[in-house]
Amino acid sequence: MNYTIQRQNESYGPYPLEEVRRLFTAGSLHPTDLAWPEGSQTPVTVGSLLQSAQGDHTGGVIPYKNPQALTAYYLAVASLIPCIGILTGIPALVLGIKGLKRAKREPWIRGKAHAWIGIIVGGGLALVWLIGLGAFIVSIVLAKPAGM
Structure with a gap:
């Protein structure tokens, strides 16, 4: 799925999730930037998008990626x-x-x-x-x- 990123009145993208993650890690995106999923009327913040993208069978309780x-x-x-x-x-x-x-x-x-x-x-x-x-x-x- 691709996401269009919005910061204030400017839009960027669309980007696949991995690109959003890479841009965030590089400091180009902020956790408060809005991410609009393709075809959705409701945005989410980049921070919550990346946090929910972990989605594993442990429910995110065990931080196996850390x-x-x-x-x-x-x-x-x-x-x-x-x-x-x-x-x-x-x-x-x-x-x-x-x-x-x-x-x-x-x-x-x-x-x-x-x-x-x-x-x-x-x-x-x-x-x-x-x-x-x-x-x-x-x-x-x-x-x-x-x-x-």
């Missing part, structure tokens, strides 16, 4: 496990930031919630585990042997 955000989410959940929490929490934080940037740059791929979970849970638990490990090491160093 692997950084999805991986950050799973690593954040794994950071709940003692001993490996540090090893998974730090990558969850880093990948969460990358996934959030990508979701903001390309809103149709989704994944903001998964990225935020990676940042908050993964980063927070990595910090908790690092503080716990530091406290454990300090307690060992400061411990005096009995009888001395």
